[in-house]
Amino acid sequence: MADVITPRGPKPRRRFSRTNIMLYGTLIVVAAYYALPLYVMIVTSLKGMPEIRIGNIFSPPVEITYQPWVKAWAEACTGINCEGLSRGFWNSVKILIPSVILSIAIASVNGYALANWKFKGSEVFFTILIVGAFIPYQVMLYPLVIILRELGLYGNVWGLVLVHTVFGMPILTLLFRNYFTSVPEELFKAARVDGAGFWGIYFRIMLPMSLPIFVVAIILQVTGIWNDFLFGVIYTKPADYPMTVQLNNIVNSVQGIKEYNVNMAATLLTGLVPLIIYFASGKLFVRGIAAGAVKG
Amino acid sequence: MTSVLVKDLTLKFGALTVLDNLNIDIPEGEFLVLLGASGCGKSTLLNCIAGLLDPTDGEIHINDRNVTWEEPSGRGIGMVFQSYALYPQMTVEGNLSFGLKNARMDKAEIRKRVARAAEILQIEPLLHRKPAALSGGQRQRVAIGRALVRDVDVFLFDEPLSNLDAKLRADLRVEIKRLHHNLKNTMIYVTHDQVEAMTLADRIAIMKSGIIQQLDTPTEIYNRPVNKYVAGFIGSPEINFFEGAVEDGAFVTGDTQFTLAGYAFQGDAANVPAWLGIRPEHIMSGDAARDLPVSAEVQIDIVEPMGSDTLAWASLAGVPIRIRMDGQAAVSTGDSILIGFDPARASLFDKTTELRI
Numbered sequence: 342m343a344d345v346i347t348p349r350g351p352k353p354r355r356r357f358s359r360t361n362i363m364l365y366g367t368l369i370v371v372a373a374y375y376a377l378p379l380y381v382m383i384v385t386s387l388k389g390m391p392e393i394r395i396g397n398i399f400s401p402p403v404e405i406t407y408q409p410w411v412k413a414w415a416e417a418c419t420g421i422n423c424e425g426l427s428r429g430f431w432n433s434v435k436i437l438i439p440s441v442i443l444s445i446a447i448a449s450v451n452g453y454a455l456a457n458w459k460f461k462g463s464e465v466f467f468t469i470l471i472v473g474a475f476i477p478y479q480v481m482l483y484p485l486v487i488i489l490r491e492l493g494l495y496g497n498v499w500g501l502v503l504v505h506t507v508f509g510m511p512i513l514t515l516l517f518r519n520y521f522t523s524v525p526e527e528l529f530k531a532a533r534v535d536g537a538g539f540w541g542i543y544f545r546i547m548l549p550m551s552l553p554i555f556v557v558a559i560i561l562q563v564t565g566i567w568n569d570f571l572f573g574v575i576y577t578k579p580a581d582y583p584m585t586v587q588l589n590n591i592v593n594s595v596q597g598i599k600e601y602n603v604n605m606a607a608t609l610l611t612g613l614v615p616l617i618i619y620f621a622s623g624k625l626f627v628r629g630i631a632a633g634a635v636k637g
Numbered sequence: 638m639t640s641v642l643v644k645d646l647t648l649k650f651g652a653l654t655v656l657d658n659l660n661i662d663i664p665e666g667e668f669l670v671l672l673g674a675s676g677c678g679k680s681t682l683l684n685c686i687a688g689l690l691d692p693t694d695g696e697i698h699i700n701d702r703n704v705t706w707e708e709p710s711g712r713g714i715g716m717v718f719q720s721y722a723l724y725p726q727m728t729v730e731g732n733l734s735f736g737l738k739n740a741r742m743d744k745a746e747i748r749k750r751v752a753r754a755a756e757i758l759q760i761e762p763l764l765h766r767k768p769a770a771l772s773g774g775q776r777q778r779v780a781i782g783r784a785l786v787r788d789v790d791v792f793l794f795d796e797p798l799s800n801l802d803a804k805l806r807a808d809l810r811v812e813i814k815r816l817h818h819n820l821k822n823t824m825i826y827v828t829h830d831q832v833e834a835m836t837l838a839d840r841i842a843i844m845k846s847g848i849i850q851q852l853d854t855p856t857e858i859y860n861r862p863v864n865k866y867v868a869g870f871i872g873s874p875e876i877n878f879f880e881g882a883v884e885d886g887a888f889v890t891g892d893t894q895f896t897l898a899g900y901a902f903q904g905d906a907a908n909v910p911a912w913l914g915i916r917p918e919h920i921m922s923g924d925a926a927r928d929l930p931v932s933a934e935v936q937i938d939i940v941e942p943m944g945s946d947t948l949a950w951a952s953l954a955g956v957p958i959r960i961r962m963d964g965q966a967a968v969s970t971g972d973s974i975l976i977g978f979d980p981a982r983a984s985l986f987d988k989t990t991e992l993r994i
Contacts, residue, residue, distance in 0.1 A: 525720055525722065527718040527719070527720045527721075527722035527795075528720075528722045528724065530684075530687075530689050530709075530716070530718065530722065531716065531718060531722035531723075531724075531780075531783070532724070532735075533688075533689060533708070533709045533710065534687060534689075534709045534710060534714065534715070534716045534736070535710065535735050535736030535739055535783070535787075536708075536709075536710030536711075536736055536739035536740055537710075537735070537739050541739060545735075546724055549726040550725060550726060
């Protein structure tokens with residue numbers, strides 16, 4: 342037996358083992374399952390209506406046209422208004438930016454206070470806040486309408502900003518509290534000995550250390566608020582409708598012919614912001630989630 | 638002059654009493670070590686002195702000023718933590734100057750103090766590095782520097798060497814001792830390592846369940862422990878205990894009798910049930926044992942050679958005992974040797990109160 346191999350060095354691995362084929366096979370099937378609708382949408386949005394009527398939804402466009410995208414962005418009609426989705430886009434931006442900044446600013450300070458400046462009843466306070474996350478939104482819709490009316494914010498973009506800020510609070514506070522709890526307590530003590538106060542420690546010690554968790558919070562809030570439909574349709578008036586509501590109004594209009602290519606383009610346009618966020622920050626997102634999960 | 642005065646300090650977490658009516662008076666320039674097993678309240682006491690924990694009752698005075706309600710930064714203390722607790726996003730220089738900037742000190746003075754601290758601790762080449770780029774020993778030096786720049790009267794150390802490996806620990810221990818010698822500040826040092834306590838301290842406070850068992854010089858604690866717990870806690874290898882009774886100037890355990898000639902009783906020698914403790918290094922062997930008041934022939938069970946010395950296990954009066962011998966001693970398992978000790982170096986503790994008699 343001359344060809345006996347003495348085991349030495351790294352153990353050789355077969356590339357096409359049964360496990361690998363199973364593993365990659367499953368992954369490819371699942372990936373295709375998720376990618377296929379996206380493919381259909383992109384392809385359809387680049388076709389003209391005559392080509393769509395032929396009915397080959399999987400075939401690539403014979404003649405590429407960007408007209409549906411232009412129409413979706415600038416010309417599609419909702420009711421008597423024919424400015425396309427662009428108005429909804431800017432409305433969404435106007436709602437999104439203050440909501441994200443406000444909710445994260447408040448929740449991070451909340452989480453920091455709950456993690457590091459325990460006061461009498463802080464645990465009870467935290468529990469109540471978390472329970473808030475489990476109350477279905479539907480229960481609060483009507484009371485909120487009344488509250489906003491009394492505050493004079495009903496039908497106003499700022500009313501919606503307030504609603505988003507409040508509803509983001511439980512989960513964001515939990516996120517930040519868990520992250521700040523994982524920061525060694527001695528660091529906080531050292532800063533106190535060094536004479537830093539509540540805000541000094543927050544801004545100069547905690548904030549610079551917590552970029553990953555802020556990225557996670559931004560992603561959660563941007564996607565959550567951007568994708569919101571319910572609050573947008575209830576608490577604003579048509580002129581301020583966010584993009585999602587406008588998309589619905591374009592796609593679900595019952596009059597006239599259904600322009601599938603325009604609908605697809607409009608949907609893709611609406612989904613673009615969360616998509617870009619995910620692609621741009623995927624790595625930081627995973628790191629932040631993992632960092633927050635160390636201690637609870 | 639008193640530097641730190643702890644008066645009737647009590648701390649409770651709900652029903653749990655962590656510190657029980659503590660009183661300590663620390664003179665200026667003293668190096669006091671708080672020593673105890675984990676959970677004895679030594680770190681809690683240090684945190685109370687630092688102002689990081691609010692006591693349930695009692696007062697803390699630093700430099701004759703009642704600072705019980707003061708913020709940590711207003712107490713004139715600097716603190717060094719076990720995990721170094723350096724601010725990760727700041728350079729070494731930023732770490733050193735953070736406290737001074739908070740105190741709104743002018744820039745020239747900050748630079749001067751940072752330079753001085755860096756020089757004392759020999760960390761000048763590291764000033765522009767981040768903590769992540771430092772080794773454990775360097776980090777702890779920076780942490781000490783952070784206390785140093787504040788030019789405080791009292792230094793608090795919370796197990797500062799426990800995260801370091803054995804060699805670095807020994808090096809930094811000497812350095813802390815040298816630092817104390819040069820600065821002559823009051824230092825309070827928490828540790829569970831008795832070698833650190835013995836080598837560094839002017840006085841050691843041995844704590845157990847929130848109560849100070851003994852507060853005295855290392856020599857006194859080692860030679861004349863006030864109770865059985867202290868005797869067992871200090872000393873490595875551990876002290877040997879015999880259970881028995883004092884009877885008319887002798888200690889009787891089973892059929893064996895040790896004379897107590899030369900033992901300095903605390904008061905009158907009463908005949909009571911007692912423990913007799915004798916340290917392994919106070920048991921002599923061979924010729925040295927011959928003339929001692931107590932001597933006996935024993936058989937060696939196990940030998941643990943450690944280079945510098947050799948630890949032998951034997952049985953005396955039915956109790957397994959440790960005998961510390963010279964590192965070059967030629968003994969092996971099964972040998973029969975003569976051992977002996979001087980009762981003057983032993984400690985007797987009352988069986989019920991466990992206090993020294």
